[in-house]
C-alpha cells in the first residue's frame with residue numbers, strides 16, 4: 001500500500017522526517033508518534049502535496065513525486081484540523097467532494113447517502129455543518145474521505161477533540177471501514193493505547209525517524225502473567241494481602257501489583273499479578289482463594305499493552321512520554337491525554 005525509502009523532509013530549522021523507510025501492507029495500520037513527530041508531514045508527502053527533501057515514496061505503486069494526482073484519485077484523506085464550510089449541510093458538502101473526485105451527479109448523491117449512513121449521520125445531514133458537534137464534524141470529515149470508494153484512506157488524528165465515548169465510536173467506525181468495505185487505512189494518533197484495539201499493524205515514529213514497526217499482536221503478545229482479583233471477607237478484611245501471603249508461602253512468584261496503584265483509582269492495588277509457570281499455577285491460586293474463604297472476582301491472562309513494550313526498552317523515552325497512561329487503560333473511559 002505504502003513504501004518509503006530513506007524519506008527525509010527538512011524545514012529550515014527542523015528535520016520533520018529523518019531517513020524513514022517503511023513498508024505498509026493492506027489492513028489497518030496505526031502511525032503513532034508524539035506531537036511534532038512528523039506524522040502530518042508524512043501524510044502530505046504521501047498525497048503528493050509536499051515534496052520530500054530526500055528519498056522516495058510510493059502509494060499503491062504510484063510515485064509521490066510524479067503521480068500525486070493519480071494517488072489522490074485513489075486515496076481518501078481526512079485532515080487533522082477543522083476545514084469544513086460552516087454554512088452548507090453535510091450532504092451538500094460530501095456530494096461536492098464526491099463530484100470533485102470525478103463521480104457523476106447521481107452516483108455522487110447515492111454514495112453520499114450511503115457514506116453518511118455508514119458514519120452514523122442521519123437526519124442531521126441536512127443541517128448546516130456550523131451547528132455540528134466535534135464528533136459530528138469528524139464524521140463528516142471521514143465521510144468525505146470515503147465517498148469516492150478509495151482503496152486506501154489516510155486519517156490524520158481522527159479522534160482529536162473527542163471524548164472517550166466519541167473516540168471509541170470513531171475507532172469502531174475506522175475498523176469497519178476495513179472490515180465492511182475492504183478499504184485499507186493508515187490512521188495517526190499520539191496515543192499508542194487507542195490504536196492497539198483498532199490496528200493490525202503499528203508503526204511508531206519519533207523525531208521523524210522509525211522507532212518500531214510490527215504487527216499489533218507482536219506488540220501485545222499474551223504473557224504468562226495472571227491478573228488475580230479477590231474479595232475481602234470478615235476473616236480477611238484485606239483479602240488481597242492474605243492471598244499474597246498464601247501464594248508466596250506456596251512458592252508462587254508475584255510480579256507485583258497492577259500499575260493502577262499510582263493512579264489512585266478506586267480498586268487500585270487490588271489486582272495481584274502472578275507469574276504462571278504452567279497449568280498448576282491456576283490450581284494453586286484457586287485452592288489458595290478457596291482455602292482463605294475469599295471470593296474470586298477474576299483470574300485472567302494478562303496481555304501486554306503496546307506502551308509497556310517501550311517501558312522495557314532503552315531508547316524510546318519520547319514514545320512513552322507521548323503516550324503516558326495509555327497502557328493501563330481498562331476500558332474505564334479514562335481520558336489518557
Ligand SMILES: Nc1ncnc2c1ncn2[C@@H]1O[C@H](COP(=O)(O)OP(=O)(O)OP(=O)(O)O)[C@@H](O)[C@H]1O
Pocket residue numbers: 011012014015016033034035036037038039040041042080157
Ligand atoms: N511548513 C512547515 N514549516 C516549518 N516547519 C514545519 C512545517 N510543517 C511541519 N513543521 C515541523 O515539522 C515537525 C513535524 O511536524 P508534523 O506536523 O508532521 O508533526 P505531527 O507528528 O503531525 O504532529 P501533530 O500531531 O502535532 O501535527 C514539527 O517540528 C513541525 O513544527
